[in-house]
Amino acid sequence: MLPVSPPSHRPPLDPLTTGAVALAVVAVSSSAPLIAFAAAPALAIAFWRNLLAVAVLGPFSLARRRAEFRALTTGAGRREGLFCVFSGVALAAHFATWMPSAQLTSVAAATALGATQPVWQGLIARGQGRRLPPVVWIGIAVAVGGAVIATGADVGISGRAVAGDLLAVAGGMFAAVYTAFGERARASISTATYTTICYGVCALILLVVCLLGGVRLTGFDGHTWLAILALVAGAQLLGHSMFNYALHRISATTVSVLILLEAPGAALLGWVWLGQLPRTYALPGLALLVVGVAVVVLGGARAGRRVTPTPLPADPAPLAD
Template structure:
């Protein structure tokens, strides 16, 4: 795991990303455009915002190997699949249910990180994850599977969660070899192209949408994508993929509060209690992760100190 420190404390950056990404479901619910169109313009507009700042990374782009480009393509396809499935799920089920299921992402990330990168999590940290997931279950328990539409939305969200977990695991491998900004830009462009091909093949209109829809496409690009996904990709340089994915556990809480205020979706006492458990479990996980990173840093410093003193003693 990388133990570099970012210029801004990780918990503050994570909170910013959680708030931003919580607006995603609200904007999607407000839109009547197909999910594939929302996803295409969300990623296209984000890419256009990023392109003017890509020049410092031109050298890194030219150094990418064929294997890197294949991994970028795979990551972009998984991101497009995630948006298509998860955004589509909101047409059939509530914000609480869909975001609750997507919050199970750390389970897939933890398994994948262990298999691919041999990353281990402390038992106490896993306990925090369990508490947070229990809270997420309470949030969405009230309306999961109440009808065939609810069930369809739940299944779409599950498969979308698997897709974004694969996307994050590929990203963890790539950001150690290339700037996270460049990684995000290329992945967004590839995912937008995948959506364009999908819409073209399905005969879905590209431009026949009212001004309000274009405003929503723009908000989706700026708020949850720039201040959510890009920020989380950038954080992969400083912490594990499992820790980054834990941020998703905060999304159901923020999304449910916003859905209550902006969409009139009512929450039961059980769901509010679940939100408290999510935040508590997330805070405990991050605390234990920080303690583990601090111990690892001290051990590394001790080994480096011993390595420096050995030549001195030998002389």
Template sequence: MRPLLVLLVGVIASSTASIFIRSAQSDASSIVIAAYRVVIATVLLSPVVYVRQRRVLIGMGSKQWILALAAGLFLGLHFLTWVTSLEYTTVASSTVLVSSLPIFVALLSPLFLNEKPAPVLYIGMTLAIIGGAIMALSDTCVVAGIQFSCPSWQSFSQDSALYGNGLAVLGAITGAGYFMIGRHMRISLPLLTYVFVVYGMAALVMIVIVVMTGLPIGGYGKETYVWFLLLAVVPQLIGHSSFNWALGYLPVSYVTIAAIGEPVAATALAWVILHESPTLLQIVGGMLCLTGIGYASSRS
């Protein structure tokens, strides 16, 4: 199969996540949705890992398990914050802002990975910050002709969309933490084992959170369980696996730029399926943000 075709499949599959989440949110809380996503993905991977890489799994050392737990914690929080953000803000704002993950990886790499960021990072980061700020304003401010109006600061600070946008950014930060820990783990572990272990740890973290919050684990409608399954299979296993597979055949810059197509496709799907059309500010802010992310990622 051609790598570019697999990459296209990955973009389309990943972009369905926000649609499945929105559909499930009519019956289940965001915490439960995030938990089911990683639990089902872990269960589906179990037989494959057992057959192909159980010796690698058994041979993991204590340091690797500690790193796996830390990565799982960050991954669980990443899904939790991003899924919850979709309750409060639009698909366009949420998916674009959470896609700023590469910017945070580049910013935090000097501290945790001893990697010096390239100068072009700051150009991309500036564009992404400006675009992100416009996206944050887009749900409360209005452009009418040549007039631009925003509510008072008090009204703006209390707006639920601002809270949702903040959660999406937090999702990008926690995702960056997961990614950086993964960089260490991938040195000594095959991809399949790494993904299985981290998903499993994220599943444990999310189950603990569900139990602590007292939310019901079961008792949902049949349709809701279908959304849970689709969320785990399509964007999680097919989408993420396609990107990881393509990395073995294409430059990282190709895969990074392709991944940026996810929020664009997600916004288009939300427009068609959820009748959630993007505003002018969302389009402008999203283009600036994604351009900045793409520029920094492809040249770093």
């Protein structure tokens, strides 16, 4: 089940939100290069990244938002609490697929294929009963075609790279689900409360996965721990958390397309820091991918402006089947 869209009447964009989004884009651009640099299993990195973020956010949230936490355990608040939990489950699935992809394929390919998130967000909208305009479906076709070309370019190199490409696409799908639940939760829940629950659930799931899979969680060298701490401070707290903050004023679709700005930033860092220059014959596929995603988002936004939104009831709508 996926949440229905929150009310469409959002407060106007303000300089604080604009700055938060800009900071988030810069922060998440460092994610793939840091994951590729760290000498640790990807799932272990994802676990520590979320657990340490909760360790930073938790004391503040529990001290300042106790009433909000209590409200999520009673009455109508339980539904909002479930949105936070489901978002954490989707985030764990995103990390469990996308983060290993950054170690199996190139930073540029992992970032670009993971950037199909807006495409899956459009399919989620269709599943919620919202009719997408033809231009959006054209964009989806172009984006998927670009992903196939980019993935096919890796076939001649190694099965390892192909597996990384496929995991990156799956990571983009789960990121869309995570953002959809986050958009719904942030309609009525503060950023601190939402992120604490979401990251906590994500860390718990990843811990179980790591223990069951025998993934090593300790014994890393100093450089790896520094990379993990950089991921916590940058991609997690200044990246994901700032995007979650913006979801109160910016739609999930808009946030998804803004995340596309991560692709060139990560590719640049991967080239300068790790010497990973994108393969020439993969560039057409990656270009088609980005063009298709842009068509999906921009075409959908243009169509949305031509439709007068139907006012929703003041009480948040229940989960859609």
